[in-house]
Amino acid sequence: DQQVKQNSPSLSVQEGRISILNCDYTNSMFDYFLWYKKYPAEGPTFLISISSIKDKNEDGRFTVFLNKSAKHLSLHIVPSQPGDSAVYFCAGLTGSYQLTFGKGTKLSVIP
Amino acid sequence: NAGVTQTPKFQVLKTGQSMTLQCAQDMNHNSMYWYRQDPGMGLRLIYYSASEGTTDKGEVPNGYNVSRLNKREFSLRLESAAPSQTSVYFCASSERGAPGNTIYFGEGSWLTVV
Numbered sequence: 667d668q669q670v671k672q673n674s675p676s677l678s679v680q681e682g683r684i685s686i687l688n689c690d691y692t693n694s695m696f697d698y699f700l701w702y703k704k705y706p707a708e709g710p711t712f713l714i715s716i717s718s719i720k721d722k723n724e725d726g727r728f729t730v731f732l733n734k735s736a737k738h739l740s741l742h743i744v745p746s747q748p749g750d751s752a753v754y755f756c757a758g759l760t761g762s763y764q765l766t767f768g769k770g771t772k773l774s775v776i777p
Numbered sequence: 778n779a780g781v782t783q784t785p786k787f788q789v790l791k792t793g794q795s796m797t798l799q800c801a802q803d804m805n806h807n808s809m810y811w812y813r814q815d816p817g818m819g820l821r822l823i824y825y826s827a828s829e830g831t832t833d834k835g836e837v838p839n840g841y842n843v844s845r846l847n848k849r850e851f852s853l854r855l856e857s858a859a860p861s862q863t864s865v866y867f868c869a870s871s872e873r874g875a876p877g878n879t880i881y882f883g884e885g886s887w888l889t890v891v
Binding site for chain 1: 781810818819820821822825827833835836867869873874879880881882883884885
């Protein structure tokens, strides 16, 4: 039973355009949602998070939107750069320590 | 800064063998974690240690044991390896729990059980 779902395994975007990565969840107990970025042969790195009581959080080129009624969140990257090419994981946090990850979406930004 | 360091980076085991994955962090973090990632899957939490002297089960603890040796080190032991434990293992640490404290991951340990 996947509590966090990333239904698009991959996404290709032209450099300079907007990248939108989507995530759905089923567990209403998540307090926070986080996005991580992962390059091959490296560990994930934290990108941005959002509290379950917020609907938007912005950090530079990255914005996360949360639609709690739809149990849906999305990560927007504007403008997309070739260095953004990586696998992006959405994760939900329960309590203080337990992160539940989605399967990831591989983003390719085409120069 | 080294951050989170895991050893070994690659290991091949025979079914039934035992081994320990070592992890150390140099950020003076209180909390440490072990995750595994299988092909096409997200990371799944095996065990975590909220603070020195405590350990708790995560989502997939069966077949593993952990030891929080001191504040810096958190090891993961496979007592009798099985092919189902073939995976990439990530150690991580954070200053403490909760999302305001970023979780930093190591580079991963690739384990194959044949």
